[in-house]
Amino acid sequence: MEQLTIRTGTEYPVFIGEDVLKETGRVIEAMQPAVTSILLLVDSNVYELHKTNIHDHISFDALFILPAGEKAKSFSVYEEAIGAALEAGLDRHSLIIACGGGATGDLAGFTAATYMRGIRYIQVPTTILAHDSAVGGKTAINHPLGKNMTGCFHQPSAVLYDSMFLKTLPLREIRSGFAEVIKHALIADKEFLKEIMEEVKDLGSLNDDFLQYALKRGIQIKGEIVQKDEREQNIRAYLNFGHTYGHAVEAWSGFGKKLHGECVMIGMIYALHLSNKKTGLNMSMSDFISWVHSLGYDIHTDAPFADLLALMKKDKKNLNREIRFVLLESIGNPVIMNAAPDELNNIHDTLKREGE
Ligand code: NAD
Ligand code: ZN
Numbered sequence: 001m002e003q004l005t006i007r008t009g010t011e012y013p014v015f016i017g018e019d020v021l022k023e024t025g026r027v028i029e030a031m032q033p034a035v036t037s038i039l040l041l042v043d044s045n046v047y048e049l050h051k052t053n054i055h056d057h058i059s060f061d062a063l064f065i066l067p068a069g070e071k072a073k074s075f076s077v078y079e080e081a082i083g084a085a086l087e088a089g090l091d092r093h094s095l096i097i098a099c100g101g102g103a104t105g106d107l108a109g110f111t112a113a114t115y116m117r118g119i120r121y122i123q124v125p126t127t128i129l130a131h132d133s134a135v136g137g138k139t140a141i142n143h144p145l146g147k148n149m150t151g152c153f154h155q156p157s158a159v160l161y162d163s164m165f166l167k168t169l170p171l172r173e174i175r176s177g178f179a180e181v182i183k184h185a186l187i188a189d190k191e192f193l194k195e196i197m198e199e200v201k202d203l204g205s206l207n208d209d210f211l212q213y214a215l216k217r218g219i220q221i222k223g224e225i226v227q228k229d230e231r232e233q234n235i236r237a238y239l240n241f242g243h244t245y246g247h248a249v250e251a252w253s254g255f256g257k258k259l260h261g262e263c264v265m266i267g268m269i270y271a272l273h274l275s276n277k278k279t280g281l282n283m284s285m286s287d288f289i290s291w292v293h294s295l296g297y298d299i300h301t302d303a304p305f306a307d308l309l310a311l312m313k314k315d316k317k318n319l320n321r322e323i324r325f326v327l328l329e330s331i332g333n334p335v336i337m338n339a340a341p342d343e344l345n346n347i348h349d350t351l352k353r354e355g356e
Helices: 020-029 044-057 075-087 102-117 163-168 171-188 190-199 208-228 235-240 243-253 260-278 285-294 305-312 341-355
Strands: 002-007 011-017 038-043 062-066 095-100 120-125 138-143 146-153 158-162 323-330 333-339
Touching (some): 044 062, 062 075, 075 102, 158 163, 171 190, 260 323, 260 333
Parallel strands (some): 038 062
Antiparallel strands (some): 002 011
């Protein structure tokens, strides 16, 4: 088992590895002030697949099973979760445990952040993508007019990342989550990227030790950035690498049709091309793209540029109506730049040719 510490306004431990779930009791007992009662919010698929382990290692006073995945991030499920907390009699010293992927973490974090103006919560992430979402304290639910449009910052008290959960994750979810690992390497660590590209040839049979190492390194990279800029005033935006174009593709396709990480991969290739044009990155794209293809990522999108441009104009990073992109000056060195519609259109055409 590995342990990291994230030092934001509040400091919290992240435990990663096999059998981490066994530490739940010890971690909760060490919390100050003492925890009075516990509500467990768990993704329904995760509960079905891991019921025994969950009951064996997490003691809780009330259980609320969430709809699987993104459906948990709705106003109605939020209301039900608050209802479950009230019915269970949670007070200001109570604790919520989030057991599931990023969707569960976002809903449970938002519930904890707002119940009685804020109580503590612990993340028990169960997907690869959640190595990203469980750390950093962004919580949110969706509105019919926009994803993640209602939320706040609320850091967890601890993250318990047990690799046992990842064994039941479908390959497509592995691929989606792994895109964010690759993102962490691209924005922060050239050597790490090299290691991943050498080691990872098949996402369906990832080496356990390497996966744990990669998740730990990904969390470390995210943690270092969040520690310097908890509320995204400046460098936290680097974590958005690949997300400007990626989010547009995700929204255009209809959320859930293409998975988040699948779209982020498309967005990262786009941003690398744009970097080659604008920052002098000088990265050989053919090697990277053939590796990405070999891992099963589909970098094709049917979306017309005009639609994507309209969506990119709504990106939260934009200022004064200019589209702002996270680009790389070199691997590991991000920079934020404005980009004009013409140059964006050119890269869109390049990507279209490559995806065909
Ligand atoms: P998810 O939580 O929607 O889960 C994806 C699917 O995998 C669901 O069907 C779920 O039931 C299933 N699942 C989860 N764990 C499993 C397991 N161990 N075995 C089998 N099936 C399992 O998806 P995700 O990719 O983890 O998270 C995506 C969400 O995270 C999005 O809502 C996104 O907005 C959010 N997110 C938040 C942040 C943040 O900083 N807060 C960062 C990135 C993404
Ligand atoms: Zn993401």
